[in-house]
Amino acid sequence: MSGQTAAEQRVVDAAQAFVAQHVAPHAQAWDRGQADSRTALPAAAAAGLLGIEVPVAHGGLGLSFSCKRRVAEVLAGADFGLAMSVVNTHNVAHHLARMATPDVARRWVPALVSGARTGCTALTEPGAGSDFSAITTRAHRVGDGWQLDGRKAWIVNGTHADVVVVYAQTEPGSGARGIAAFVVDGTRNGFVREAPADSTAARGIDAGGFLLQGYRASADELLHPPGEAFKAALASINGARAYVAAMCCGMVQESLRVAGAHGEQRHTFGKPLHDHQGWRWSLADAAIDLAAARLMVDAAAALIDGGGDAQMAAAQAKVFATRMAGRHIAALMHAMGAEGLREQHPLLRHLVAAQVATLTDGSTEMLLDRVARGLRHAG
Numbered sequence: 154m155s156g157q158t159a160a161e162q163r164v165v166d167a168a169q170a171f172v173a174q175h176v177a178p179h180a181q182a183w184d185r186g187q188a189d190s191r192t193a194l195p196a197a198a199a200a201g202l203l204g205i206e207v208p209v210a211h212g213g214l215g216l217s218f219s220c221k222r223r224v225a226e227v228l229a230g231a232d233f234g235l236a237m238s239v240v241n242t243h244n245v246a247h248h249l250a251r252m253a254t255p256d257v258a259r260r261w262v263p264a265l266v267s268g269a270r271t272g273c274t275a276l277t278e279p280g281a282g283s284d285f286s287a288i289t290t291r292a293h294r295v296g297d298g299w300q301l302d303g304r305k306a307w308i309v310n311g312t313h314a315d316v317v318v319v320y321a322q323t324e325p326g327s328g329a330r331g332i333a334a335f336v337v338d339g340t341r342n343g344f345v346r347e348a349p350a351d352s353t354a355a356r357g358i359d360a361g362g363f364l365l366q367g368y369r370a371s372a373d374e375l376l377h378p379p380g381e382a383f384k385a386a387l388a389s390i391n392g393a394r395a396y397v398a399a400m401c402c403g404m405v406q407e408s409l410r411v412a413g414a415h416g417e418q419r420h421t422f423g424k425p426l427h428d429h430q431g432w433r434w435s436l437a438d439a440a441i442d443l444a445a446a447r448l449m450v451d452a453a454a455a456l457i458d459g460g461g462d463a464q465m466a467a468a469q470a471k472v473f474a475t476r477m478a479g480r481h482i483a484a485l486m487h488a489m490g491a492e493g494l495r496e497q498h499p500l501l502r503h504l505v506a507a508q509v510a511t512l513t514d515g516s517t518e519m520l521l522d523r524v525a526r527g528l529r530h531a532g
């Protein structure tokens with residue numbers, strides 16, 4: 154890929170080595186709940202994956218968004234859940250390094266980049282997902298600080314994260330205008346973790362929820378004041394949409410590799426599956442759409458790196474890539490016959506993950522609306 158520095162290529166190479174040694178051999182056990190993916194975090198940290206965009210002054214690598222997007226694709230090829238988990242902790246470190254007070258950043262960023270702590274970002278609630286401005290988690294002033302009360306649900310790393318960016322309403326009825334963001338310590342009184350959702354999709358990605366009951370945040374733990382938090386969430390969401398699209402590309406790439414290998418060794422009617430024209434066309438279709446999705450992701454990533462307006466490009470890339478992944482992973486499983494259903498292959502996990510990808514960081518319908526609004530303004 155053009156425009157990539159030697160330092161960035163080293164991180165992508167390190168991600169590939171990390172996947173081969175620490176992710177691919179364990180992903181099936183993580184998915185079944187038989188092992189804990191957090192055991193891979195020290196190796197992820199050693200490879201630099203928890204600090205790619207984090208400034209060097211805060212212990213990170215200070216590299217580009219495009220580098221993170223490439224790493225996300227590599228990680229998700231082996232396990233979408235681990236990829237989301239790593240990227241979400243990384244994002245909290247990056248967010249705090251840019252927006253927190255120096256004291257708060259010093260308290261948390263090195264611990265996140267080293268994998269000693271994990272992070273998550275909590276917007277969604279049991280009663281508010283797509284309609285983010287309808288959140289009811291309440292923040293009100295107490296002395297110099299704040300008290301937070303409410304419930305968050307379906308949060309990546311929510312089963313264990315202890316550095317939590319929480320969005321809360323300061324003025325009920327004011328919608329987006331009243332929303333503020335806080336950094337919350339998951340080990341402090343008033344933070345109560347809930348049992349994870351009973352779902353394969355939630356288990357693989359460590360998704361869970363928590364209650365805030367009289368949780369006290371100090372004044373310097375306010376990350377974005379009312380009026381700025383909603384805009385800040387929207388500003389970072391283009392990156393999330395682009396890397397989720399990249400993760401879909403990684404899952405299709407790996408599914409293609411596994412189905413292709415199966416087609417070479419499985420024989421029907423006296424020859425390998427791959428020698429049947431009708432069979433190999435399903436692989437060709439997947440490869441063509443994968444190439445198109447990657448170009449869309451690269452276009453969005455280039456805009457993000459250049460500080461351009463990536464709203465349309467990121468929304469288009471995510472809609473296209475998630476649909477592409479859902480369609481082609483299912484087709485590639487089918488191309489493997491019953492063998493494609495075995496849990497030793499990643500396709501079934503990837504298919505569930507492709508469904509999750511249609512919801513996180515803006516559902517398909519929200520993104521279609523984003524694109525439609527962009528078309529209108531373009532005239």
Ligand SMILES: Cc1cc2nc3c(=O)[nH]c(=O)nc-3n(C[C@H](O)[C@H](O)[C@H](O)COP(=O)(O)OP(=O)(O)OC[C@H]3O[C@@H](n4cnc5c(N)ncnc54)[C@H](O)[C@@H]3O)c2cc1C
Pocket residue numbers: 273274275276277281282283284306307308309310354355358360509512513514515516517518519
């Ligand atoms: C595994 C997993 C991990 C997640 N991780 C996080 C996280 O880390 N942090 C976080 O804050 N959230 C997270 N989420 C939540 C995710 O952002 C929400 O699921 C998403 O915003 C959709 O909200 P909802 O599920 O409440 O669906 P709803 O908002 O109830 O919508 C239901 C369906 O209706 C559609 N819909 C809603 N409104 C409209 C409309 N106006 N027009 C047309 N269609 C509409 C939606 O697209 C969706 O298909 C996660 C979700 C999952 C499944």
